[in-house]
Amino acid sequence: MMAAQLHSHRYVISVAVLIVALAALAAACLLLGSVDIDASAVWTILTGHSSGNEAWDVIVMQSRVPTIVTAALAGAALSISGLLLQTTFNNPLAGPSILGVSTGAGLGVAIVMLAMGGTLGSVLGTSAGGYVATLVGAFLGAGAVLLVLVVFSSIVRSSTMLLIIGILVSYLASSVISLLNSVASEEGVHSYVAWGFGNFSGVSTTQLPVYAGIIVVGLAASTLMVKPLNALLLGTRYAENLGVDTHRVRIELLLITGVLTAVVTAFCGPIGFLGLVVPHIARLMLSTSNHSRLLPVTMLAGADTALLCALLSTGFDHVIPLNAITPVIGVPIILYIILNRKKIQYFN
Amino acid sequence: MAALFATHDLAVGYVHGKHSTTLLSRLNLSLEAGQLVALLGQNGAGKSTLLRALTCATSPIAGTIEVAGRNLARIAMRERSRIIGLVSTDRIQAGALTVTELVGLGRQPHTGFLGRLDDHDRAIVASALHSVGIDAKANSYVAELSDGERQKAMIARALAQQTPIIVLDEPTAFLDAASRIETMQLLASLAHDQHKAILLSTHDISRSLLLTDELWLITRDRKVVTGPTSEMIHSAAMNQVFSNRHVAFNVEHCDYESIP
Numbered sequence: 001m002m003a004a005q006l007h008s009h010r011y012v013i014s015v016a017v018l019i020v021a022l023a024a025l026a027a028a029c030l031l032l033g034s035v036d037i038d039a040s041a042v043w044t045i046l047t048g049h050s051s052g053n054e055a056w057d058v059i060v061m062q063s064r065v066p067t068i069v070t071a072a073l074a075g076a077a078l079s080i081s082g083l084l085l086q087t088t089f090n091n092p093l094a095g096p097s098i099l100g101v102s103t104g105a106g107l108g109v110a111i112v113m114l115a116m117g118g119t120l121g122s123v124l125g126t127s128a129g130g131y132v133a134t135l136v137g138a139f140l141g142a143g144a145v146l147l148v149l150v151v152f153s154s155i156v157r158s159s160t161m162l163l164i165i166g167i168l169v170s171y172l173a174s175s176v177i178s179l180l181n182s183v184a185s186e187e188g189v190h191s192y193v194a195w196g197f198g199n200f201s202g203v204s205t206t207q208l209p210v211y212a213g214i215i216v217v218g219l220a221a222s223t224l225m226v227k228p229l230n231a232l233l234l235g236t237r238y239a240e241n242l243g244v245d246t247h248r249v250r251i252e253l254l255l256i257t258g259v260l261t262a263v264v265t266a267f268c269g270p271i272g273f274l275g276l277v278v279p280h281i282a283r284l285m286l287s288t289s290n291h292s293r294l295l296p297v298t299m300l301a302g303a304d305t306a307l308l309c310a311l312l313s314t315g316f317d318h319v320i321p322l323n324a325i326t327p328v329i330g331v332p333i334i335l336y337i338i339l340n341r342k343k344i345q346y347f348n
Numbered sequence: 349m350a351a352l353f354a355t356h357d358l359a360v361g362y363v364h365g366k367h368s369t370t371l372l373s374r375l376n377l378s379l380e381a382g383q384l385v386a387l388l389g390q391n392g393a394g395k396s397t398l399l400r401a402l403t404c405a406t407s408p409i410a411g412t413i414e415v416a417g418r419n420l421a422r423i424a425m426r427e428r429s430r431i432i433g434l435v436s437t438d439r440i441q442a443g444a445l446t447v448t449e450l451v452g453l454g455r456q457p458h459t460g461f462l463g464r465l466d467d468h469d470r471a472i473v474a475s476a477l478h479s480v481g482i483d484a485k486a487n488s489y490v491a492e493l494s495d496g497e498r499q500k501a502m503i504a505r506a507l508a509q510q511t512p513i514i515v516l517d518e519p520t521a522f523l524d525a526a527s528r529i530e531t532m533q534l535l536a537s538l539a540h541d542q543h544k545a546i547l548l549s550t551h552d553i554s555r556s557l558l559l560t561d562e563l564w565l566i567t568r569d570r571k572v573v574t575g576p577t578s579e580m581i582h583s584a585a586m587n588q589v590f591s592n593r594h595v596a597f598n599v600e601h602c603d604y605e606s607i608p
Binding site: 288 | 434463489
C-alpha cells in the first residue's frame with residue numbers, strides 16, 4: 001500500500017506544481033513584453049474595464065491573452081501527440097517533429113497556399129475559407145506522413161529504423177517545400193520562412209475559437225484512450241489477448257495525433273522537440289508509464305513548457321524565434337534520458 | 349460432452365502474400381479443465397504457429413477451434429479475452445508499471461470503458477499475486493524483477509484475466525534452472541488446484557516435464573502425437589521429435605542424449 005500511496009502523492013503533487021507553474025507563467029506572459037504595462041493596468045483590462053490607454057487594452061486583449069491560450073493549448077496538443085506516438089510505435093524517441101508529422105503538415109500548408117494564391121504568402125489566409133483550407137491541407141499532409149509510418153512500421157520492426165524513416169520522410173517533405181518556395185514570390189517565401197520559425201502569436205481572436213475548439217476535442221478524445229494505451233504497453237499480441245482491437249485503436253490514436261499536430265502546425269508553424277520531450281518530463285516526474293496519470297500530467301507539463309518558450313520568445317525586447325528556443329530546452333533533457341537509460345525504469 | 353478446448357481437422361501455417369505454407373494439418377486435439385499439457389517440438393516445428401492459431405492471433409488455414417462446443421472464430425474479441433489468457437515471450441514496455449498495475453491490466457476484459465478497477469478487481473489482482481507467490485513484490489516496479497519473477501508476474505496477469513484456458517508460449521525459455529522448475533510446479537498447481545486448462549510450449553526437456561498430464565509431440569514428419577505424459581515418455585514417439593539421428597531420448601534421465 002505504501003508505494004501505491006507514494007504514487008498517488010506524487011501524482012497530486014505533480015498536478016499541483018504544474019497548475020501553480022501554469023498560473024505563474026501565464027501571469028509572467030501577461031506582464032512581460034516589448035511594451036511595459038503595469039500589473040494594475042493589466043488587471044483592470046482583464047476584469048473587463050479599460051485602462052485608459054487604448055494601445056494597452058489592445059495589446060493585452062488582442063495579443064497577450066490569445067498568445068497565452070494559443071501557447072498553452074499548442075504545448076498540450078504537441079505533447080499528447082508525442083505521448084500517443086511513443087506508445088503507438090513502442091518507441092520512446094518518437095515525436096511529431098522527429099517522425100516528420102509536423103513537416104508533413106507544413107508541406108500540406110505549402111501546397112494549399114500555392115494552389116490557392118500562387119504564392120505562399122500570408123500562411124493563414126485572412127478569409128474563413130482560407131484558413132479552413134490551410135487546416136485541411138495541414139491535416140492531409142500530417143495524415144500522409146502517418147500513413148507512410150504505419151506502412152513502414154509493419155515492414156521494419158526496428159524502432160531505430162522507423163525513426164530514420166521518419167527523418168528521411170521529413171527531408172523529402174522539406175525538399176518539396178523548397179521546390180514550392182523556388183516558384184513562389186519573394187514575399188511568399190519570406191512569410192513562409194517566418195512561419196517556419198514558429199510563433200504562438202499568429203492566432204487572431206476570430207480564429208482562436210476554431211483553434212481552441214479542435215484542440216480541446218482532440219485532447220478530450222485522447223483521455224478516452226487510456227485503457228487501450230495501457231494495454232499497448234504490453235505489445236500488440238498481449239493487447240489483443242486483452243480484447244483490444246489494436247488495428248482500430250492504432251488508427252484512432254494516429255487520427256488524434258494527426259489532428260492535434262496539424263492544427264498546431266497550421267497556426268503556429270512546425271514546432272520541434274516539445275512533443276518528444278514533454279512525455280519524458282512527465283514520466284520522470286511520476287515514475288510511471290501508467291497513462292491514467294501520465295496523460296493529464298503530460299498535458300499540463302506541455303502547456304507549462306510551451307508558455308515558458310512563449311515567455312522566452314516574446315517576453316523581452318527582442319523576439320527570439322520559438323524554434324531557436326525549443327532545442328535549447330529539449331536537447332539536454334533527451335541527452336540526460338539517453339545517458340541514464342539503464343537507470344530509468346520505463347526503458348527496462 | 350464436448351471438450352473445453354478442441355480442434356477439428358485444424359491446419360496451421362503461415363501466409364505470405366498469395367502463398368500459404370501449411371506446417372501442421374489434420375489436428376484433432378483436445379484440452380480439458382484441470383489439465384496441464386506441454387507441446388514439444390524442435391525449433392521451427394510449428395509450436396508457436398499452432399499456439400498463435402489457438403489464441404486467434406492468426407486464423408487457421410483450415411478446420412475449426414471450439415471452446416465448450418462454440419466456434420472460437422465466431423466469438424467476439426472481447427468475449428474471447430475472457431476465455432483464453434496468454435503468456436508469451438514478447439518484449440513488454442512495462443518497466444515503469446508496478447507489479448500490481450501490470451497484473452491489474454489482466455482485468456481489462458472485465459472493466460468498463462476507462463478501465464478503472466473496483467474493490468472486487470483489486471481483490472482478484474491480490475489473489476493472483478498470492479497464487480504465484482510474488483505478494484512481496486506487489487509494489488515493486490516490473491523493471492526491478494528478476495526474469496523468473498517477471499514470468500510469474502505475467503502468469504499472475506493471465507490469472508487476473510480469469511480465463512478458463514491459459515496458453516503459454518515458451519514460458520521457461522529465458523529462466524534459470526531453479527525458476528524453470530518453480531514455474532512448472534506453479535503451472536501444475538494452477539491446473540490441478542484452480543482447475544484451469546493450461547497449454548504450454550517448450551523445448552526444454554527435463555524432469556519437470558513429468559509434472560504435466562499430457563504431452564503433444566510434434567514429430568519430425570510433422571504429425572502431432574498426443575497422450576498421457578507417463579505413457580508418452582516410454583513410447584517411440586519421443587524419438588521422433590528431433591530430426592537428428594544422433595540423439596535419442598533417455599527415459600531414465602528424462603532427457604535427450606547423444607548416441608556415440
